[in-house]
Amino acid sequence: MADILVVDDESSIRETLVEILEYENYKVAQAADGLEALNYLKINKVDVVLCDIKMPKMDGMQLLEWAQTEGIDAAFIMISAQGTIETAVAATKIGAFDFIQKPPDLNRMLLTIRNAIDKENLIKETRTLKRRISKTSEIIGNSKIIMEVKGTIEKVAPTDARVLIIGENGTGKELVAKWIHEKSNRSKKNLIEVNCAAIPSELIESELFGHEKGSFTSAHKQRIGKFEQAHLGTIFLDEIGDMSLTAQAKVLRALQENKITRVGGEKSISINVRVLAATNKNLKEEIALGNFREDLYHRLSVIIIDVPPLRSRNKDIEELTYYFLNEICAEYGISLKKISTEVLNRINGYNWPGNIRELRNIIERLIILSDKEITTKEVSLYTNL
Numbered sequence: 001m002a003d004i005l006v007v008d009d010e011s012s013i014r015e016t017l018v019e020i021l022e023y024e025n026y027k028v029a030q031a032a033d034g035l036e037a038l039n040y041l042k043i044n045k046v047d048v049v050l051c052d053i054k055m056p057k058m059d060g061m062q063l064l065e066w067a068q069t070e071g072i073d074a075a076f077i078m079i080s081a082q083g084t085i086e087t088a089v090a091a092t093k094i095g096a097f098d099f100i101q102k103p104p105d106l107n108r109m110l111l112t113i114r115n116a117i118d119k120e121n122l123i124k125e126t127r128t129l130k131r132r133i134s135k136t137s138e139i140i141g142n143s144k145i146i147m148e149v150k151g152t153i154e155k156v157a158p159t160d161a162r163v164l165i166i167g168e169n170g171t172g173k174e175l176v177a178k179w180i181h182e183k184s185n186r187s188k189k190n191l192i193e194v195n196c197a198a199i200p201s202e203l204i205e206s207e208l209f210g211h212e213k214g215s216f217t218s219a220h221k222q223r224i225g226k227f228e229q230a231h232l233g234t235i236f237l238d239e240i241g242d243m244s245l246t247a248q249a250k251v252l253r254a255l256q257e258n259k260i261t262r263v264g265g266e267k268s269i270s271i272n273v274r275v276l277a278a279t280n281k282n283l284k285e286e287i288a289l290g291n292f293r294e295d296l297y298h299r300l301s302v303i304i305i306d307v308p309p310l311r312s313r314n315k316d317i318e319e320l321t322y323y324f325l326n327e328i329c330a331e332y333g334i335s336l337k338k339i340s341t342e343v344l345n346r347i348n349g350y351n352w353p354g355n356i357r358e359l360r361n362i363i364e365r366l367i368i369l370s371d372k373e374i375t376t377k378e379v380s381l382y383t384n385l
Helices: 009-022 034-043 059-068 084-093 106-133 144-156 175-182 201-210 245-257 282-288 295-300 314-332 339-348 355-369 376-382
Strands: 003-007 029-032 048-052 076-078 096-103 163-166 193-196 232-236 276-281 303-306
Touching: 003 009, 003 034, 003 163, 009 029, 009 048, 009 106, 029 034, 029 048, 029 245, 034 048, 034 059, 048 059, 048 106, 076 084, 076 276, 084 096, 096 106, 096 282, 144 175, 144 303, 163 175, 175 276, 201 245, 245 295, 282 295, 314 339, 314 355, 339 376, 355 376
Parallel strands: 003 029, 003 048, 048 076, 076 096, 163 276, 163 303, 193 232, 232 276
Antiparallel strands: none
16 A cells, blocks of 8 residues: 655645545545645655645745655655646656646546556665665765775775785675775676685685586586686685685685686686685684685785774664664565664664674564564564663
8 A cells, every 4th residue: 555645735625635545545644735744754654745836834846855855765746726837847857756737637646646656666676676686885884993994995996906804704894895896997897706615625626717527527517717707807705714725725826827727627717807805714823823825815915904893883883773774674665664762772782793794684683573663672572682
């Protein structure tokens, strides 16, 4: 059921429109002028605003301009008795979906509303798909420590320097890598991600460099490796600290020579790849233990970006909470849920050992299991905060 806000200073017209729309099974609210509508839109989500132009306090065009500036996610259909082509053009230029002259033709008005709702649903679906395809969007936060990370990204991204991203699990190392790629000169080419911890040691070489048909028992056809797939783009070696010493030696050679050889192949293949790597391990300690090659470490760590844990950036926690609240509600296609001050206090007071990943998971859980507002009741029942 779509939500519609009817805005008109003439009560008879307003009530007639409400009656018609409710008969069509829409959920309808009403406002007597632009200012009342503005206050309603600040705290309520609607799909369509049916808005008169000439009104006291704030007219329809001013309300439309405010809604566009504030990013109000609703289709505006403007209505006016003094309708002219110039007015209609002006309204659509600002962002109105359509313009209808008073008295409105009932069939045309209902068709326009249906079309507006269909368009808004399509826009929402597209946004959701884009979020699911690429979660990079933003690095949220304005604390000093995260601003330093953002500043380093801005400096290093336009270069081809190799970057080693370090930090605890769940801090957002993958997001930093994606930001570096998106802000680089290679952004139109592939970003190929490899989770080194998830690939068995006996398969890592084939995964990275590819293999020729028949090179081993299950090699039924030729395979192009991740380095070749990333040619002219970026390869992101996540959890590099879990890579076997044998694979480390092959990666080191590829970085030194800018060439790879497929498993079972003889021909060297030239590659032009920017390498980003990440780890939650202390690689210097791993070097001392004999688990990581020191020469590879120096090849990878031209620039080191240390992504801080969430407990080191308390000032960002509330901003992240609201960001995830908006993002997840949009992904599920549900109205934005409120969150009580008491819940925010508990979120701010928690140590977050799982960092940003844990915060997002808890917010998603609370959204799913709560009603219109997330309260301490749900927090106590479903979390360890």
